[in-house]
Amino acid sequence: MQQLLMGRDKEFPLNSQLEGNAEELLRRVNGLLQDLLPLLHASGHPCLFKVSSGYRPGYYNTKAGGAKYSMHLVCGAVDIADAGNILDSCILKCPDLLQKWQLWLEHPNHTPGWVHLDIRSRPNHVFLP
Numbered sequence: 001m002q003q004l005l006m007g008r009d010k011e012f013p014l015n016s017q018l019e020g021n022a023e024e025l026l027r028r029v030n031g032l033l034q035d036l037l038p039l040l041h042a043s044g045h046p047c048l049f050k051v052s053s054g055y056r057p058g059y060y061n062t063k064a065g066g067a068k069y070s071m072h073l074v075c076g077a078v079d080i081a082d083a084g085n086i087l088d089s090c091i092l093k094c095p096d097l098l099q100k101w102q103l104w105l106e107h108p109n110h111t112p113g114w115v116h117l118d119i120r121s122r123p124n125h126v127f128l129p
Contacts, residue, residue: 004054077118098125
């Protein structure tokens with residue numbers, strides 16, 4: 001949870017809705033990563049994941065160039081560092097896992113060096129912004 005909040009909850013405390021979003025996001029993302037472990041191990045990925053962007057209240061979202069209605073604003077999105085796009089590749093090999101965990105992946109062409117996952121429902125689990 002600390003990686004997702006990035007310490008910003010001290011300046012911008014979470015209400016019960018944001019807390020619920022964060023818990024749900026982490027439950028889903030951790031489930032996806034757990035399911036991907038065999039594929040990640042086979043690829044030689046070290047399986048050490050670092051959040052590059054998590055909770056981004058107002059000012060932080062603007063500073064990051066985030067979308068006006070970004071799920072980062074409401075603790076519903078996380079960006080995970082992905083040098084070499086190995087994690088993206090593994091997720092795209094198993095799109096059924098996105099559906100299983102009810103996660104949406106921003107298309108890797110738009111996220112070089114990181115993976116964006118969120119909990120906003122869309123028609124397709126891999127989406128273009």
